[in-house]
Amino acid sequence: MQMAKVRGTVVGTQKLRSMTGVKLLLLQFIDHNGELLPKYEVAADPVGAGLEEWVLVNRGSAARQEEGHQNRPLDAMVVAIIDTVTVDNRRIYGEQQS
Protein backbone atom coordinates (compact mmCIF):
# COMPACT_ATOMS: atom_id res chain seq x y z
CA MET A 1 0.00 0.00 0.00
CA GLN A 2 1.02 3.60 -0.43
CA MET A 3 0.36 6.56 1.82
CA ALA A 4 -1.63 9.39 0.29
CA LYS A 5 -3.34 12.63 1.22
CA VAL A 6 -6.96 13.26 0.30
CA ARG A 7 -6.92 16.20 -2.09
CA GLY A 8 -10.41 16.16 -3.59
CA THR A 9 -13.10 14.28 -5.45
CA VAL A 10 -13.87 13.13 -8.98
CA VAL A 11 -17.46 12.94 -10.18
CA GLY A 12 -18.90 11.42 -13.34
CA THR A 13 -22.52 10.70 -14.20
CA GLN A 14 -22.01 8.86 -17.50
CA LYS A 15 -20.34 5.66 -16.34
CA LEU A 16 -20.51 1.90 -16.10
CA ARG A 17 -23.52 0.78 -14.08
CA SER A 18 -21.17 -1.06 -11.72
CA MET A 19 -19.60 2.28 -10.75
CA THR A 20 -22.89 3.54 -9.32
CA GLY A 21 -22.67 4.55 -5.67
CA VAL A 22 -18.87 4.44 -5.51
CA LYS A 23 -17.36 7.53 -3.90
CA LEU A 24 -14.14 8.47 -5.69
CA LEU A 25 -11.39 10.42 -3.99
CA LEU A 26 -8.43 12.11 -5.61
CA LEU A 27 -5.43 11.03 -3.54
CA GLN A 28 -1.95 12.53 -3.84
CA PHE A 29 0.84 10.16 -2.85
CA ILE A 30 3.20 10.85 0.04
CA ASP A 31 6.80 9.66 0.28
CA HIS A 32 8.35 7.88 3.27
CA ASN A 33 9.38 11.23 4.72
CA GLY A 34 5.86 12.60 4.58
CA GLU A 35 6.41 14.85 1.53
CA LEU A 36 3.82 15.07 -1.26
CA LEU A 37 4.82 13.32 -4.49
CA PRO A 38 3.78 14.38 -8.02
CA LYS A 39 1.68 11.23 -8.31
CA TYR A 40 -1.96 10.54 -7.62
CA GLU A 41 -4.63 7.89 -7.77
CA VAL A 42 -8.40 8.15 -8.01
CA ALA A 43 -9.61 5.54 -5.53
CA ALA A 44 -12.87 4.20 -4.17
CA ASP A 45 -13.35 5.13 -0.52
CA PRO A 46 -15.46 2.77 1.56
CA VAL A 47 -13.81 4.06 4.76
CA GLY A 48 -15.04 7.65 4.76
CA ALA A 49 -11.88 9.77 4.69
CA GLY A 50 -12.05 13.56 4.75
CA LEU A 51 -10.11 16.26 2.90
CA GLU A 52 -6.45 16.53 3.95
CA GLU A 53 -6.48 13.26 5.89
CA TRP A 54 -3.72 10.73 5.26
CA VAL A 55 -4.91 7.35 4.04
CA LEU A 56 -3.54 4.00 2.99
CA VAL A 57 -4.46 3.11 -0.59
CA ASN A 58 -4.07 -0.26 -2.27
CA ARG A 59 -3.94 -0.94 -6.00
CA GLY A 60 -4.70 -3.77 -8.37
CA SER A 61 -7.06 -6.64 -7.67
CA ALA A 62 -6.81 -5.85 -3.92
CA ALA A 63 -9.22 -2.96 -4.60
CA ARG A 64 -12.00 -5.48 -5.12
CA GLN A 65 -11.41 -7.35 -1.84
CA GLU A 66 -14.32 -5.70 -0.05
CA GLU A 67 -17.97 -6.61 0.41
CA GLY A 68 -19.87 -5.04 -2.48
CA HIS A 69 -16.72 -4.28 -4.50
CA GLN A 70 -16.08 -7.74 -5.93
CA ASN A 71 -17.61 -7.07 -9.32
CA ARG A 72 -16.84 -3.39 -9.67
CA PRO A 73 -14.10 -2.31 -12.12
CA LEU A 74 -11.94 -0.79 -9.39
CA ASP A 75 -8.15 -0.84 -9.25
CA ALA A 76 -7.54 1.39 -6.20
CA MET A 77 -9.24 1.62 -2.80
CA VAL A 78 -8.75 3.40 0.51
CA VAL A 79 -8.27 0.70 3.16
CA ALA A 80 -7.55 2.83 6.24
CA ILE A 81 -7.25 6.36 7.55
CA ILE A 82 -3.75 6.76 8.95
CA ASP A 83 -3.40 7.76 12.59
CA THR A 84 0.34 7.58 12.96
CA VAL A 85 3.44 6.93 10.88
CA THR A 86 6.64 6.12 12.74
CA VAL A 87 10.01 6.01 10.96
CA ASP A 88 13.19 5.05 12.85
CA ASN A 89 11.28 5.41 16.13
CA ARG A 90 10.42 9.01 15.20
CA ARG A 91 6.75 9.95 14.76
CA ILE A 92 6.48 11.66 11.34
CA TYR A 93 2.69 11.87 11.29
CA GLY A 94 -0.01 11.82 13.97
CA GLU A 95 -0.32 12.84 17.57
CA GLN A 96 2.39 12.03 20.04
CA GLN A 97 1.03 9.63 22.62
CA SER A 98 0.76 11.30 26.04
Add this chain to the structure above:
Amino acid sequence: MQMAKVRGTVVGTQKLRSMTGVKLLLLQFIDHNGELLPKYEVAADPVGAGLEEWVLVNRGSAARQEEGHQNRPLDAMVVAIIDTVTVDNRRIYGEQQS
Protein backbone atom coordinates in the same frame (compact mmCIF):
# COMPACT_ATOMS: atom_id res chain seq x y z
CA MET B 1 -7.88 4.89 -11.58
CA GLN B 2 -6.14 7.61 -13.50
CA MET B 3 -7.63 10.62 -15.25
CA ALA B 4 -7.03 10.85 -18.97
CA LYS B 5 -8.09 12.83 -22.02
CA VAL B 6 -9.42 11.11 -25.12
CA ARG B 7 -6.90 11.85 -27.86
CA GLY B 8 -7.86 9.39 -30.59
CA THR B 9 -8.46 5.84 -31.68
CA VAL B 10 -6.46 2.73 -32.52
CA VAL B 11 -7.74 0.28 -35.14
CA GLY B 12 -6.52 -3.18 -36.06
CA THR B 13 -8.18 -5.81 -38.21
CA GLN B 14 -5.75 -8.68 -37.67
CA LYS B 15 -6.32 -9.51 -34.00
CA LEU B 16 -7.42 -12.08 -31.48
CA ARG B 17 -11.03 -13.11 -32.03
CA SER B 18 -11.82 -12.01 -28.47
CA MET B 19 -10.91 -8.45 -29.41
CA THR B 20 -13.70 -8.26 -31.98
CA GLY B 21 -16.17 -5.45 -31.35
CA VAL B 22 -14.03 -3.70 -28.74
CA LYS B 23 -13.67 0.04 -29.35
CA LEU B 24 -10.16 1.16 -28.46
CA LEU B 25 -9.40 4.73 -27.45
CA LEU B 26 -6.00 6.37 -27.19
CA LEU B 27 -6.02 8.13 -23.81
CA GLN B 28 -3.38 10.60 -22.66
CA PHE B 29 -2.97 10.78 -18.89
CA ILE B 30 -3.63 13.95 -16.88
CA ASP B 31 -1.91 14.87 -13.63
CA HIS B 32 -3.67 16.01 -10.45
CA ASN B 33 -3.44 19.64 -11.59
CA GLY B 34 -5.14 18.88 -14.88
CA GLU B 35 -1.99 19.00 -17.04
CA LEU B 36 -1.35 16.43 -19.78
CA LEU B 37 1.37 13.89 -18.97
CA PRO B 38 3.70 12.18 -21.49
CA LYS B 39 1.96 8.88 -20.81
CA TYR B 40 -0.90 7.10 -22.51
CA GLU B 41 -2.97 3.96 -22.49
CA VAL B 42 -4.99 2.28 -25.22
CA ALA B 43 -8.19 1.29 -23.43
CA ALA B 44 -11.50 -0.38 -24.21
CA ASP B 45 -14.38 2.07 -24.00
CA PRO B 46 -17.77 0.60 -23.10
CA VAL B 47 -18.96 4.04 -21.87
CA GLY B 48 -18.92 5.98 -25.14
CA ALA B 49 -16.50 8.86 -24.55
CA GLY B 50 -15.82 11.46 -27.23
CA LEU B 51 -12.65 13.20 -28.41
CA GLU B 52 -11.22 15.64 -25.85
CA GLU B 53 -13.42 14.42 -23.02
CA TRP B 54 -11.83 13.57 -19.68
CA VAL B 55 -12.34 10.01 -18.53
CA LEU B 56 -11.42 7.70 -15.68
CA VAL B 57 -9.43 4.69 -16.81
CA ASN B 58 -8.62 1.59 -14.79
CA ARG B 59 -5.81 -0.89 -15.43
CA GLY B 60 -5.08 -4.52 -14.76
CA SER B 61 -7.66 -7.21 -14.12
CA ALA B 62 -10.22 -4.48 -13.29
CA ALA B 63 -10.52 -3.95 -17.06
CA ARG B 64 -12.34 -7.25 -17.33
CA GLN B 65 -14.91 -6.47 -14.63
CA GLU B 66 -17.68 -5.65 -17.08
CA GLU B 67 -20.42 -7.70 -18.70
CA GLY B 68 -19.00 -9.08 -21.94
CA HIS B 69 -15.39 -8.22 -21.05
CA GLN B 70 -14.65 -11.13 -18.70
CA ASN B 71 -12.83 -13.24 -21.26
CA ARG B 72 -11.31 -10.52 -23.38
CA PRO B 73 -7.53 -9.89 -23.12
CA LEU B 74 -8.00 -6.32 -21.86
CA ASP B 75 -5.85 -4.55 -19.29
CA ALA B 76 -7.34 -1.02 -19.45
CA MET B 77 -10.92 0.24 -19.64
CA VAL B 78 -12.78 3.54 -19.49
CA VAL B 79 -15.13 3.34 -16.46
CA ALA B 80 -16.61 6.86 -16.47
CA ILE B 81 -16.67 10.18 -18.27
CA ILE B 82 -15.54 12.83 -15.79
CA ASP B 83 -17.93 15.71 -15.09
CA THR B 84 -16.00 17.50 -12.38
CA VAL B 85 -12.68 17.30 -10.57
CA THR B 86 -12.36 19.23 -7.32
CA VAL B 87 -8.99 19.70 -5.60
CA ASP B 88 -8.76 21.53 -2.25
CA ASN B 89 -12.34 22.72 -2.71
CA ARG B 90 -11.37 24.34 -6.02
CA ARG B 91 -13.02 23.07 -9.22
CA ILE B 92 -10.19 22.25 -11.66
CA TYR B 93 -12.39 20.64 -14.31
CA GLY B 94 -16.07 20.86 -15.16
CA GLU B 95 -18.80 23.41 -14.91
CA GLN B 96 -19.23 25.48 -11.78
CA GLN B 97 -22.55 24.62 -10.15
CA SER B 98 -24.96 27.54 -10.29
Add this chain to the structure above:
Amino acid sequence: MQMAKVRGTVVGTQKLRSMTGVKLLLLQFIDHNGELLPKYEVAADPVGAGLEEWVLVNRGSAARQEEGHQNRPLDAMVVAIIDTVTVDNRRIYGEQQS
Protein backbone atom coordinates in the same frame (compact mmCIF):
# COMPACT_ATOMS: atom_id res chain seq x y z
CA MET C 1 -2.64 -1.74 -23.78
CA GLN C 2 0.47 -0.10 -25.13
CA MET C 3 1.56 0.36 -28.73
CA ALA C 4 4.83 -1.28 -29.68
CA LYS C 5 6.98 -2.06 -32.69
CA VAL C 6 8.18 -5.59 -33.40
CA ARG C 7 11.98 -5.45 -33.14
CA GLY C 8 12.96 -9.10 -32.95
CA THR C 9 12.67 -12.46 -31.27
CA VAL C 10 13.85 -14.18 -28.10
CA VAL C 11 14.56 -17.91 -28.10
CA GLY C 12 15.26 -20.28 -25.22
CA THR C 13 15.36 -24.06 -25.20
CA GLN C 14 15.77 -24.64 -21.45
CA LYS C 15 12.44 -23.45 -20.10
CA LEU C 16 9.28 -24.35 -18.25
CA ARG C 17 7.31 -27.01 -20.07
CA SER C 18 4.33 -24.65 -20.20
CA MET C 19 6.38 -22.26 -22.37
CA THR C 20 6.71 -24.83 -25.15
CA GLY C 21 5.35 -23.66 -28.47
CA VAL C 22 5.00 -20.03 -27.45
CA LYS C 23 6.49 -17.59 -29.96
CA LEU C 24 8.17 -14.71 -28.15
CA LEU C 25 8.61 -11.32 -29.76
CA LEU C 26 10.80 -8.48 -28.56
CA LEU C 27 8.58 -5.40 -28.71
CA GLN C 28 9.80 -1.83 -28.30
CA PHE C 29 7.20 0.57 -26.94
CA ILE C 30 5.95 3.58 -28.89
CA ASP C 31 4.70 6.83 -27.35
CA HIS C 32 1.44 8.58 -28.27
CA ASN C 33 3.23 10.55 -30.98
CA GLY C 34 4.57 7.45 -32.62
CA GLU C 35 8.15 7.77 -31.33
CA LEU C 36 10.09 4.77 -30.04
CA LEU C 37 10.55 4.68 -26.25
CA PRO C 38 13.52 3.16 -24.36
CA LYS C 39 11.24 0.43 -23.03
CA TYR C 40 10.43 -3.05 -24.23
CA GLU C 41 8.51 -6.17 -23.44
CA VAL C 42 9.02 -9.77 -24.49
CA ALA C 43 5.51 -10.93 -25.33
CA ALA C 44 3.76 -14.02 -26.60
CA ASP C 45 2.38 -13.53 -30.10
CA PRO C 46 -0.65 -15.61 -31.03
CA VAL C 47 -1.57 -13.09 -33.76
CA GLY C 48 1.38 -13.52 -36.12
CA ALA C 49 2.99 -10.08 -36.31
CA GLY C 50 6.02 -9.44 -38.50
CA LEU C 51 9.22 -7.45 -37.99
CA GLU C 52 8.63 -3.66 -37.89
CA GLU C 53 4.87 -3.94 -37.59
CA TRP C 54 3.08 -1.97 -34.91
CA VAL C 55 1.12 -4.05 -32.45
CA LEU C 56 -1.03 -3.66 -29.35
CA VAL C 57 0.40 -5.48 -26.34
CA ASN C 58 -1.34 -6.14 -23.04
CA ARG C 59 0.31 -6.94 -19.72
CA GLY C 60 -0.55 -8.76 -16.54
CA SER C 61 -3.18 -11.46 -16.17
CA ALA C 62 -4.76 -10.26 -19.45
CA ALA C 63 -1.92 -12.12 -21.22
CA ARG C 64 -3.52 -15.41 -20.25
CA GLN C 65 -6.98 -14.55 -21.60
CA GLU C 66 -6.59 -16.59 -24.75
CA GLU C 67 -7.43 -20.17 -25.67
CA GLY C 68 -4.38 -22.27 -24.83
CA HIS C 69 -2.71 -19.53 -22.76
CA GLN C 70 -4.69 -19.92 -19.53
CA ASN C 71 -2.08 -21.97 -17.71
CA ARG C 72 1.05 -20.56 -19.26
CA PRO C 73 3.26 -18.25 -17.14
CA LEU C 74 2.77 -15.28 -19.49
CA ASP C 75 2.47 -11.64 -18.47
CA ALA C 76 2.46 -9.96 -21.91
CA MET C 77 0.71 -10.82 -25.19
CA VAL C 78 0.19 -9.29 -28.61
CA VAL C 79 -3.58 -8.82 -29.04
CA ALA C 80 -3.71 -7.04 -32.42
CA ILE C 81 -1.63 -5.76 -35.31
CA ILE C 82 -2.29 -2.03 -35.58
CA ASP C 83 -3.64 -0.73 -38.90
CA THR C 84 -4.18 2.91 -38.00
CA VAL C 85 -3.62 5.29 -35.09
CA THR C 86 -5.51 8.57 -35.18
CA VAL C 87 -4.70 11.40 -32.74
CA ASP C 88 -6.73 14.63 -32.78
CA ASN C 89 -8.27 13.56 -36.09
CA ARG C 90 -4.80 13.29 -37.61
CA ARG C 91 -3.60 9.88 -38.84
CA ILE C 92 -0.21 9.27 -37.21
CA TYR C 93 0.16 5.66 -38.41
CA GLY C 94 -1.36 3.68 -41.23
CA GLU C 95 -2.64 4.33 -44.70
CA GLN C 96 -4.86 7.31 -45.42
CA GLN C 97 -8.29 6.07 -46.49
CA SER C 98 -8.96 6.94 -50.12
Add this chain to the structure above:
Amino acid sequence: MQMAKVRGTVVGTQKLRSMTGVKLLLLQFIDHNGELLPKYEVAADPVGAGLEEWVLVNRGSAARQEEGHQNRPLDAMVVAIIDTVTVDNRRIYGEQQS
Protein backbone atom coordinates in the same frame (compact mmCIF):
# COMPACT_ATOMS: atom_id res chain seq x y z
CA MET D 1 10.09 -9.62 -5.03
CA GLN D 2 12.08 -6.59 -3.98
CA MET D 3 14.51 -6.21 -1.11
CA ALA D 4 13.60 -3.62 1.48
CA LYS D 5 14.66 -2.37 4.89
CA VAL D 6 12.16 -2.09 7.74
CA ARG D 7 11.95 1.62 8.56
CA GLY D 8 8.85 1.85 10.73
CA THR D 9 5.17 1.23 11.18
CA VAL D 10 1.87 2.67 9.99
CA VAL D 11 -1.17 2.57 12.27
CA GLY D 12 -4.81 3.38 11.54
CA THR D 13 -7.88 2.66 13.64
CA GLN D 14 -10.57 3.75 11.17
CA LYS D 15 -10.27 1.11 8.49
CA LEU D 16 -11.94 -1.71 6.63
CA ARG D 17 -12.93 -4.53 8.97
CA SER D 18 -10.81 -6.91 6.89
CA MET D 19 -7.70 -4.92 7.85
CA THR D 20 -8.16 -5.73 11.53
CA GLY D 21 -5.18 -7.47 13.08
CA VAL D 22 -2.82 -6.84 10.17
CA LYS D 23 0.55 -5.45 11.21
CA LEU D 24 1.73 -2.87 8.68
CA LEU D 25 5.39 -2.09 8.19
CA LEU D 26 6.88 0.83 6.32
CA LEU D 27 9.55 -0.68 4.09
CA GLN D 28 12.12 1.31 2.14
CA PHE D 29 13.38 -0.40 -0.99
CA ILE D 30 17.00 -1.39 -1.51
CA ASP D 31 18.77 -1.60 -4.85
CA HIS D 32 20.86 -4.56 -6.07
CA ASN D 33 23.97 -2.99 -4.55
CA GLY D 34 22.38 -2.70 -1.14
CA GLU D 35 21.73 1.07 -1.29
CA LEU D 36 18.45 2.57 -0.06
CA LEU D 37 16.12 3.78 -2.83
CA PRO D 38 13.66 6.70 -2.59
CA LYS D 39 10.78 4.25 -2.80
CA TYR D 40 8.72 2.51 -0.16
CA GLU D 41 5.82 0.19 0.38
CA VAL D 42 3.51 -0.28 3.34
CA ALA D 43 3.23 -4.05 3.63
CA ALA D 44 1.56 -6.62 5.83
CA ASP D 45 4.08 -8.57 7.87
CA PRO D 46 3.09 -12.09 8.88
CA VAL D 47 6.77 -13.03 9.35
CA GLY D 48 7.67 -10.78 12.26
CA ALA D 49 10.49 -8.58 10.98
CA GLY D 50 12.15 -6.01 13.22
CA LEU D 51 13.34 -2.44 12.65
CA GLU D 52 16.36 -2.20 10.31
CA GLU D 53 16.12 -5.81 9.15
CA TRP D 54 16.22 -6.53 5.43
CA VAL D 55 13.17 -8.32 4.08
CA LEU D 56 11.76 -9.65 0.83
CA VAL D 57 8.45 -8.02 -0.09
CA ASN D 58 6.05 -9.12 -2.79
CA ARG D 59 3.37 -7.02 -4.46
CA GLY D 60 0.06 -7.53 -6.19
CA SER D 61 -2.21 -10.53 -5.74
CA ALA D 62 0.75 -12.48 -4.30
CA ALA D 63 0.18 -10.52 -1.08
CA ARG D 64 -2.98 -12.53 -0.48
CA GLN D 65 -1.32 -15.94 -0.91
CA GLU D 66 -1.15 -16.67 2.79
CA GLU D 67 -3.47 -18.40 5.24
CA GLY D 68 -5.79 -15.73 6.65
CA HIS D 69 -4.86 -13.13 4.01
CA GLN D 70 -6.99 -14.43 1.13
CA ASN D 71 -9.84 -11.98 1.58
CA ARG D 72 -7.92 -9.01 2.93
CA PRO D 73 -7.39 -5.99 0.65
CA LEU D 74 -3.60 -6.34 0.69
CA ASP D 75 -1.25 -5.64 -2.21
CA ALA D 76 2.13 -6.03 -0.47
CA MET D 77 3.45 -8.57 2.05
CA VAL D 78 6.73 -9.49 3.72
CA VAL D 79 7.53 -13.09 2.71
CA ALA D 80 10.95 -13.54 4.33
CA ILE D 81 13.59 -11.92 6.47
CA ILE D 82 16.80 -11.84 4.44
CA ASP D 83 19.87 -13.55 5.90
CA THR D 84 22.28 -13.13 3.03
CA VAL D 85 22.47 -11.49 -0.40
CA THR D 86 25.22 -12.63 -2.70
CA VAL D 87 26.07 -10.77 -5.93
CA ASP D 88 28.77 -12.05 -8.29
CA ASN D 89 29.94 -14.44 -5.56
CA ARG D 90 30.44 -11.49 -3.22
CA ARG D 91 28.39 -11.32 -0.01
CA ILE D 92 26.77 -7.85 0.04
CA TYR D 93 24.56 -8.49 3.08
CA GLY D 94 24.69 -10.93 5.96
CA GLU D 95 27.34 -12.76 7.90
CA GLN D 96 30.20 -14.45 6.14
CA GLN D 97 30.01 -18.20 6.73
CA SER D 98 32.87 -19.41 8.86
Add this chain to the structure above:
Amino acid sequence: MQMAKVRGTVVGTQKLRSMTGVKLLLLQFIDHNGELLPKYEVAADPVGAGLEEWVLVNRGSAARQEEGHQNRPLDAMVVAIIDTVTVDNRRIYGEQQS
Protein backbone atom coordinates in the same frame (compact mmCIF):
# COMPACT_ATOMS: atom_id res chain seq x y z
CA MET E 1 8.46 -10.70 -19.73
CA GLN E 2 11.73 -8.89 -19.26
CA MET E 3 15.26 -10.06 -20.01
CA ALA E 4 17.60 -10.23 -17.03
CA LYS E 5 21.04 -11.46 -16.06
CA VAL E 6 21.54 -13.75 -13.08
CA ARG E 7 23.65 -11.77 -10.62
CA GLY E 8 23.30 -13.76 -7.42
CA THR E 9 21.11 -15.30 -4.76
CA VAL E 10 19.01 -14.20 -1.81
CA VAL E 11 18.63 -16.47 1.21
CA GLY E 12 16.33 -16.20 4.22
CA THR E 13 15.54 -18.80 6.87
CA GLN E 14 12.78 -16.94 8.74
CA LYS E 15 10.01 -16.88 6.17
CA LEU E 16 6.49 -17.93 5.31
CA ARG E 17 6.13 -21.69 5.27
CA SER E 18 4.95 -21.49 1.66
CA MET E 19 8.36 -20.08 0.67
CA THR E 20 10.14 -23.27 1.76
CA GLY E 21 12.14 -24.90 -1.01
CA VAL E 22 11.93 -21.96 -3.39
CA LYS E 23 15.29 -20.98 -4.88
CA LEU E 24 15.51 -17.20 -5.18
CA LEU E 25 17.77 -15.53 -7.73
CA LEU E 26 18.77 -11.88 -7.86
CA LEU E 27 18.21 -10.84 -11.45
CA GLN E 28 19.40 -7.56 -12.96
CA PHE E 29 17.31 -6.33 -15.89
CA ILE E 30 18.71 -5.89 -19.38
CA ASP E 31 17.47 -3.37 -21.93
CA HIS E 32 16.58 -4.14 -25.55
CA ASN E 33 20.17 -3.43 -26.61
CA GLY E 34 21.57 -5.90 -24.12
CA GLU E 35 22.80 -3.32 -21.60
CA LEU E 36 22.32 -3.80 -17.85
CA LEU E 37 19.67 -1.57 -16.29
CA PRO E 38 19.68 -0.22 -12.69
CA LYS E 39 16.70 -2.42 -11.89
CA TYR E 40 16.38 -5.88 -10.43
CA GLU E 41 13.94 -8.50 -9.29
CA VAL E 42 14.28 -11.35 -6.84
CA ALA E 43 12.57 -14.23 -8.61
CA ALA E 44 11.84 -17.89 -8.04
CA ASP E 45 13.80 -20.11 -10.40
CA PRO E 46 12.26 -23.47 -11.26
CA VAL E 47 14.35 -23.65 -14.47
CA GLY E 48 17.83 -23.88 -12.99
CA ALA E 49 19.70 -20.86 -14.34
CA GLY E 50 23.34 -20.24 -13.50
CA LEU E 51 25.29 -17.10 -12.60
CA GLU E 52 25.69 -14.68 -15.55
CA GLU E 53 23.14 -16.45 -17.72
CA TRP E 54 20.43 -14.40 -19.39
CA VAL E 55 16.90 -15.37 -18.47
CA LEU E 56 13.31 -14.38 -19.16
CA VAL E 57 11.45 -13.33 -16.01
CA ASN E 58 7.73 -12.76 -15.64
CA ARG E 59 6.00 -10.73 -12.94
CA GLY E 60 2.65 -10.62 -11.23
CA SER E 61 0.20 -13.50 -11.00
CA ALA E 62 2.03 -15.21 -13.90
CA ALA E 63 4.69 -16.18 -11.34
CA ARG E 64 2.27 -18.67 -9.83
CA GLN E 65 1.42 -20.38 -13.13
CA GLU E 66 3.62 -23.38 -12.48
CA GLU E 67 3.04 -26.77 -10.87
CA GLY E 68 3.78 -26.37 -7.17
CA HIS E 69 3.80 -22.55 -7.28
CA GLN E 70 0.03 -21.95 -7.28
CA ASN E 71 -0.25 -21.18 -3.59
CA ARG E 72 3.13 -19.63 -2.99
CA PRO E 73 3.34 -15.84 -2.46
CA LEU E 74 5.50 -15.29 -5.56
CA ASP E 75 5.32 -12.31 -7.91
CA ALA E 76 8.31 -13.05 -10.17
CA MET E 77 9.60 -16.26 -11.77
CA VAL E 78 12.25 -17.33 -14.27
CA VAL E 79 10.43 -18.98 -17.20
CA ALA E 80 13.33 -19.66 -19.57
CA ILE E 81 17.07 -19.42 -20.01
CA ILE E 82 17.70 -17.28 -23.09
CA ASP E 83 19.70 -18.81 -25.93
CA THR E 84 19.47 -16.03 -28.47
CA VAL E 85 18.09 -12.51 -28.81
CA THR E 86 17.72 -11.13 -32.32
CA VAL E 87 16.95 -7.44 -32.95
CA ASP E 88 16.44 -6.14 -36.51
CA ASN E 89 17.83 -9.42 -37.84
CA ARG E 90 21.03 -8.87 -35.88
CA ARG E 91 21.97 -11.38 -33.15
CA ILE E 92 22.63 -9.34 -29.97
CA TYR E 93 22.99 -12.34 -27.66
CA GLY E 94 23.83 -15.98 -28.18
CA GLU E 95 25.86 -18.04 -30.60
CA GLN E 96 25.71 -17.34 -34.31
CA GLN E 97 24.26 -20.36 -36.10
CA SER E 98 26.81 -22.04 -38.33
